[in-house]
Each structure stands twice: as C-alpha cells, then as structure tokens.
Amino acid sequence: MRQSIRHVLLLTGGWLSSQFAFSQGLTALPLNDLSAFRQPISANWKTVSDVNATLTKNNAFTTKPGTGILVCQPNGQYGAQYNLLTTLEHGDADLELDFMMAKGANSGVYLQGRYEVQLFDSWGVTTPKASDVGSIYERWDDSKPDGKKGYEGHPARQNAGKAPGLWQHLKISFQAPRFDASGKKTENARFLRVELNGVVLHEDVDVTGPTRSAQFMDEKARGPLMFQGDHGAVAFRNIQYTLFDGTKPRLTDLSYSVYKGQYKNEPSFGGMAPESKGTTPILTAGVNRLPNDFVVQYTGKMHIEQPGEYTFALNTAGGSGQLKINNQPLSKWSDNNHRSKVTLPAGDLPFEATYSKYVEWNKANLQLMVSGPGIRQFMLTPATDDEEVADPILVTAETNTLLRSFMDLPTAKNDRGRNYRVTHGISVGSPEQVHYTYDADNGSIVQVWRGMFLNATPMWENRGDGSSRPMGAVQYLVQKPQLMLARLASAQAAWPADTTNSGFRPKGYALDESGRPTFRYMVGNTAVEDQIRVLPEGHGLRRELTVAQPGTGLYARLVDGQTIEAMPNNMYLVDGKAYYIQLDDAAGSKPLVRNGASGRQELIVPVAGKLTYSILF
The missing domain is CATH 2.60.120.260 (Galactose-binding domain-like)
Structure with missing residues (x-):
C-alpha cells in the first residue's frame, strides 16, 4: 500500500468563496406540456411520467405516458431544427435541473442558445475531455487545419457523472456577455460556477464566443435556454431557474x-x-x-x-x-x-x-x-485576497490506497443533531477513480464515489478532528450504518439496530498483491470474508461475501433506501434511480424487497455460503 499525499494551493478560498451560494426560490419551468418552448417543436421531444434506460443498448429509453419529464429520442438525423428552445429568454441566470443519459448518448444544455455545458455518457471515464459530461464544450473554426478546428474547450476537473439510466443533478451559475451603448461587447460570457452531482467542475470560466453547434453564432445580452435534440437520447426534469436582472443595492x-x-x-x-x-x-x-x-x-x-x-x-x-x-x-x-x-x-x-x-x-x-x-x-465591500487559508491536504489514489479516518455521514444525525460519525472508517481508493468507505464496526459499505479520492485537511490541519472527506460525486448507501449480515428469526423480523447480541467481531483485513483489501469478521461462530473490487471500466464495485458454515437464518441486507424498484435480471434501482444494485450470484437464494424501519425499504437475501452483487453508479 502506498499513499500519495500532496499539498496544493486553493484556487479560491476564504470567507468569500466559502459563502458562494446558488440562488434560492427558483422558478420552475413547467413540464405539464411543451408550451414553455418555442414552436415548431420536433417530434423528437415529448413529455412523459417515467423513463428508464438499459445498460446494454445505445440510445434506448422506455417511457410511460404522462407529464413532468421531458424526453428526447432522436430519429438519427442531425440539424438545429431538432433542438428545443425555451420561450423564456435570460441574461445573468442560475439554472438547476436533473438529467438522465441513455447508454452512449450525447446532448447538451446551451445558455442563451450559445454556450454549451456538455451532457454525455461518460460512465467510467478517468480523464475528462471537453466532450465529457459537465465540461464546457469547445468552440469551432472550420478554417483552421485538422486537429485544431476545435479550441477553447474546458474539460471538467473530474468525472462526476453517473451511469446511464440514473438521474443526475446539474447546477449552473451564468453571467451573460456585457455590451456598451453602441452594442460593442465589453465583457465575455462567463460560467461563474458549474456543479455536477454536488461536485464543483468549473469556477469563473471565460467564454469568448458561442461554442460548437450553438443555435446562434452572434452574441447578445439575452437569449433562450436550449436543449440539444439531435445527438442522443436524454431526459430532463425539475428544470428551475433564477433570472438576475435587478439593480444592485x-x-x-x-x-x-x-x-x-x-x-x-x-x-x-x-x-x-x-x-x-x-x-x-x-x-x-x-x-x-x-x-x-x-x-x-x-x-x-x-x-x-x-x-x-x-x-x-x-x-x-x-x-x-x-x-x-x-x-x-x-x-x-x-x-x-x-x-x-x-x-x-x-x-x-x-x-x-x-x-x-x-x-x-x-x-x-x-x-x-x-x-x-x-x-x-x-x-458590497471591496474584495480582499490577503485572508490566510490553509493549503488543502489531498490524498490521491494513483495506486490502490487505504486511509483510516473518521467519516461524517449527512444522511443521519447523532444525539446532538450533528452528522453521524463513522469512527472506524476505512476509505479505499483505486486508480480507476472508484472509491468506497467501509465501516469496520458493522461490516458495511456506507458510501461510494467516483472522481478524486480524499480531502484529509480536517484530519491533519493543525490539531485536526480525525475526519476526511470524499472529493468526488458521493452516493450514500445507508441512512445510518447497520450490520451487513444478521441472523433473523424470519424473513419479516426487524433488522438489528446495532451490534448488541449479534456476535459481530471484526478481524481486520488482508491485502492482495495489488494492495486491495479483503475484510474479515465473525458473526457468532460464522467466519466471513468480504471482498470488494472495482468493476471493469470503472463502472462500480463488485462485492463477494464468502461465509463459512452460515447455518440457518443468516441474511444479508444489500441496501436500504426510500424506494427499491425491481428491474429485469435481478437488477434493482434504488432511491428514485440514484444507483443500481445487481444481484450476480445468490447461490439459489431468492431476494426479498420488504418494508424496513422509518418507512424505508430493504433488499435482503438469505446467505447460503457465497453471495456476489454489484453496485453500479
């Protein structure tokens, strides 16, 4: 095992940057029909009540009739006539929305119909390009030589994208170009901030002109939102905006x-x-x-x-x-x-x-x-740049890397109302940029994420508080850590709230030749080996539990969530299409989705010796 720790200067810091806030009280763009968009509207676009994608077929959606979700299903032809433009026009604006990509899909959101934030199926990409999800797309000049026609693209800092068929959350803070009284441009358009799935991808990016495939190649103080409609199957919901056209105090x-x-x-x-x-x-x-x-x-x-x-x-x-x-x-x-x-x-x-x-x-x-x-x-006061800000202490994972630390989970609160703290957390990073935190007190994976590994500044700066923080797009798998394996009197018995009388005893972990851990623990007299490995192409994690002499009544709780939706081939969509659970091998045991504590659902399965499942996100 080798840890690579580096100190870097913050690009922005202090009270000013830490207080950056997207607007509150956003206005929703209605999706009960297509009246919020300019006519004519291509047949590629419609509203539906639900949408699902497959992980095996490109640009394939299945939908249910209804409203609330905007879906594009291209017909294989290309052209600006397939793009969807709002009747709304904006200058400075904040935009917030959910989107879903089909497998292999390509689309984009254009501010003012001119400046694109790229939407793409970038599942598993480790080094984003300007064509990957969350990037600011490049400008284009056909008069330039081959290989140089595209220019001024801004790749995302890291890949914060999710798998096809999962809902993703995009937030954009945009400043329109400025013009003087004669119409001459005095300031370029600017992306003040772009966040994807909670991760900041861009800050204060200057755009000198419209990006490739823009609806308009001129620049103006106002323009419509545009959703690209000729490149791939994409869905949108919860489109909200705030316009900033008021006079400052x-x-x-x-x-x-x-x-x-x-x-x-x-x-x-x-x-x-x-x-x-x-x-x-x-x-x-x-x-x-x-x-x-x-x-x-x-x-x-x-x-x-x-x-x-x-x-x-x-x-x-x-x-x-x-x-x-x-x-x-x-x-x-x-x-x-x-x-x-x-x-x-x-x-x-x-x-x-x-x-x-x-x-x-x-x-x-x-x-x-x-x-x-x-x-x-x-x-309202002059900006200052002399505030002392600690250099962040970042832990990278060029090789398989382990770091033990406290880990705070915002999904649950302790007795004092603070975020629940995992006190025996082991975060495991990989060069594929797929990482997870293991709770050694319960034998459970509490969170997974993609992108950069850990910010250990809270752990080591000054006296420190012992905690670290994921730097990528985090998916929480539990509300509060509980046992992965437990003995139940029946399939309907309540899952244990803690380890009391469970016989759970951690036995550490062993590293393989690549530095990847296999965790070991006991449940009573039953020995368990818990092996977690990154899937090919960085698509998620595969977990294999090997249980010696499981006996009767031993169950595994694969996940708990607000919703668990059963799909074909032992696939499950969790928390409203936030991530997938794929049951790979249950040794003939049948899984069960049941109601758990606090109105949540649980996916449990009897353990007959070996159990393998995957977490896809």
Whole structure:
C-alpha cells in the first residue's frame, strides 16, 4: 500500500468563496406540456411520467405516458431544427435541473442558445475531455487545419457523472456577455460556477464566443435556454431557474466614527468622543489605523431599487458586529459571521454598520454580501485576497490506497443533531477513480464515489478532528450504518439496530498483491470474508461475501433506501434511480424487497455460503 499525499494551493478560498451560494426560490419551468418552448417543436421531444434506460443498448429509453419529464429520442438525423428552445429568454441566470443519459448518448444544455455545458455518457471515464459530461464544450473554426478546428474547450476537473439510466443533478451559475451603448461587447460570457452531482467542475470560466453547434453564432445580452435534440437520447426534469436582472443595492453618504476600546458586547458610546471620524466612498475596515481594540461605526443610506426580501451576510473578522437597515437590527450583536433576511421597501433607507475588533491575532477585515430580488449574491465591500487559508491536504489514489479516518455521514444525525460519525472508517481508493468507505464496526459499505479520492485537511490541519472527506460525486448507501449480515428469526423480523447480541467481531483485513483489501469478521461462530473490487471500466464495485458454515437464518441486507424498484435480471434501482444494485450470484437464494424501519425499504437475501452483487453508479 502506498499513499500519495500532496499539498496544493486553493484556487479560491476564504470567507468569500466559502459563502458562494446558488440562488434560492427558483422558478420552475413547467413540464405539464411543451408550451414553455418555442414552436415548431420536433417530434423528437415529448413529455412523459417515467423513463428508464438499459445498460446494454445505445440510445434506448422506455417511457410511460404522462407529464413532468421531458424526453428526447432522436430519429438519427442531425440539424438545429431538432433542438428545443425555451420561450423564456435570460441574461445573468442560475439554472438547476436533473438529467438522465441513455447508454452512449450525447446532448447538451446551451445558455442563451450559445454556450454549451456538455451532457454525455461518460460512465467510467478517468480523464475528462471537453466532450465529457459537465465540461464546457469547445468552440469551432472550420478554417483552421485538422486537429485544431476545435479550441477553447474546458474539460471538467473530474468525472462526476453517473451511469446511464440514473438521474443526475446539474447546477449552473451564468453571467451573460456585457455590451456598451453602441452594442460593442465589453465583457465575455462567463460560467461563474458549474456543479455536477454536488461536485464543483468549473469556477469563473471565460467564454469568448458561442461554442460548437450553438443555435446562434452572434452574441447578445439575452437569449433562450436550449436543449440539444439531435445527438442522443436524454431526459430532463425539475428544470428551475433564477433570472438576475435587478439593480444592485448601493451605499451613499457614508460616514464613520472610530472609538478606542475593547467592546465584546454591543457598545453604547453615550457622549464619548470618537478617536477619529470622516467620510468614505466605500464600506471598509481600512478607515481605521488602530490594529486592535476599536469600534468603527458607519452610517449612511442604502439605495434599494426593487422592494422585496434581501439577504445580508456580514463578516467581522476578529470581533463582533451588527447591521441595521431602515432602522431595523438585522440580528443581535454577533461574533464574526451572521446571515439575515429582511423585507425592504424601495428608496434611500437609513444604513448603519458597527464593527468591533478585539481579537489580537486576527487582521481587521469587514465584509458584507447581499442578494435579493433579481440580484445575484455580490460583495458590497471591496474584495480582499490577503485572508490566510490553509493549503488543502489531498490524498490521491494513483495506486490502490487505504486511509483510516473518521467519516461524517449527512444522511443521519447523532444525539446532538450533528452528522453521524463513522469512527472506524476505512476509505479505499483505486486508480480507476472508484472509491468506497467501509465501516469496520458493522461490516458495511456506507458510501461510494467516483472522481478524486480524499480531502484529509480536517484530519491533519493543525490539531485536526480525525475526519476526511470524499472529493468526488458521493452516493450514500445507508441512512445510518447497520450490520451487513444478521441472523433473523424470519424473513419479516426487524433488522438489528446495532451490534448488541449479534456476535459481530471484526478481524481486520488482508491485502492482495495489488494492495486491495479483503475484510474479515465473525458473526457468532460464522467466519466471513468480504471482498470488494472495482468493476471493469470503472463502472462500480463488485462485492463477494464468502461465509463459512452460515447455518440457518443468516441474511444479508444489500441496501436500504426510500424506494427499491425491481428491474429485469435481478437488477434493482434504488432511491428514485440514484444507483443500481445487481444481484450476480445468490447461490439459489431468492431476494426479498420488504418494508424496513422509518418507512424505508430493504433488499435482503438469505446467505447460503457465497453471495456476489454489484453496485453500479
């Protein structure tokens, strides 16, 4: 076993980047019919109530009549007439949607009908290209020589895509190109952020012009969303958007007063004379020359163009502070960071911000972020790049790699309301970029993921907390870790909630010649060998349990989920098409889908000696 650990600088960091937020309160694009799209609409497109793909046939969907899901099934011909364009036109926008690829399928989402985020069946790809899922597709110039016609493509940082037939989640934050009064372009279009299945693939990517196969080759301030309809079978649902065409709030008539002293609680200055005072064109801690133990109070006006609900995020580095707008305190006197919502009328409203700095080792810094109706979150204070941010400690898996650490699962909470912590987690990474975390306390796989391996910064930075975090697209397999194998009085008996009286005893693991572990444990007097291996082409994991003298009443719980949908050939779709379970060999035993605890479903199977199944994701 060999671990490759490297320190790298964060591309973005600190309070500003950590507070990046996609818009809330998104507007849904209706899919009860096709009226949200421009006419004429190709016969390739329709709405359905359900869709399924096969892992064995290219561009093959089966559908059920109905609405709510948008499906494209191409006819083998190519052309712009098969693309689907919304009647909605947008400039700056956030877009969020679910999509499903058929096997071998190719499609894309075009912002303004011009700038493509690629959709592709990239199942198992280890090094994404600009043509892989989640990438920003390349531009094209037929006048260039062969091999150079495509240019300026932006491959995804890693492959966060899923298998064909599974729902995937895409989030895009887009900034439209800017033009002056004469129509001359002054700024390029920009992808501020692209996330696929919870993984950030792009940040602040400049696009100099329309990408290949765009509907329009010119550039404008607004344009429709476009869904490519001539390349492959693809489905969409839950298409939601936010348009950002509002006027940003601005501060005017700002003045400040600086008071000397250590104020950990809300100050009352009374008749105190300020150390200094004056006016300032911007809200900044730089008006003060004292390094510590001071309070700066700012007053002025905030101009609000559009009435509605606004969100303010205030950071008072090394101290406390408070914000008042329209004579309303947005929160109590608070340490460091706080976020507040307030409904404001239009007009020039009284503004007051107070910043008390008393932590000696912190550098003075005041930051205020705002979002509101038609306004993407932005900094109302000058951006700073001098905040100290720890270099991340990343664990890669160029070879088969094991790391023992705590692992926090957001799928369940402990007694204090925090994420459930696996205390004896063993994360296993592979060069195929298919990884998993094994819970040695229960003999269960708690999560699998594809892409980069582990961020061990929480484990080793400063004192550390002993935990690591997956860096790829994570699929959680359990709500809370429970035994993989248990003895039941009948097939309907409740699955044990913990290991009490189960006879479960871990016996460690053995590594093969490639550094891959086989886990060992006892269930009473029954010895178990638990071998987990990456499938060919990185399509998932195959698990083989070898049980010596299983006896009677021994069951394996392969999965629990909100839903478990039985498919042909011992295949199961879990949690609304989030991942597959394929039962490969149960030694003649019949699997059973049953209702478990808390309204969830369980897939269990009697164990007769050897049990093999695959997790496809």
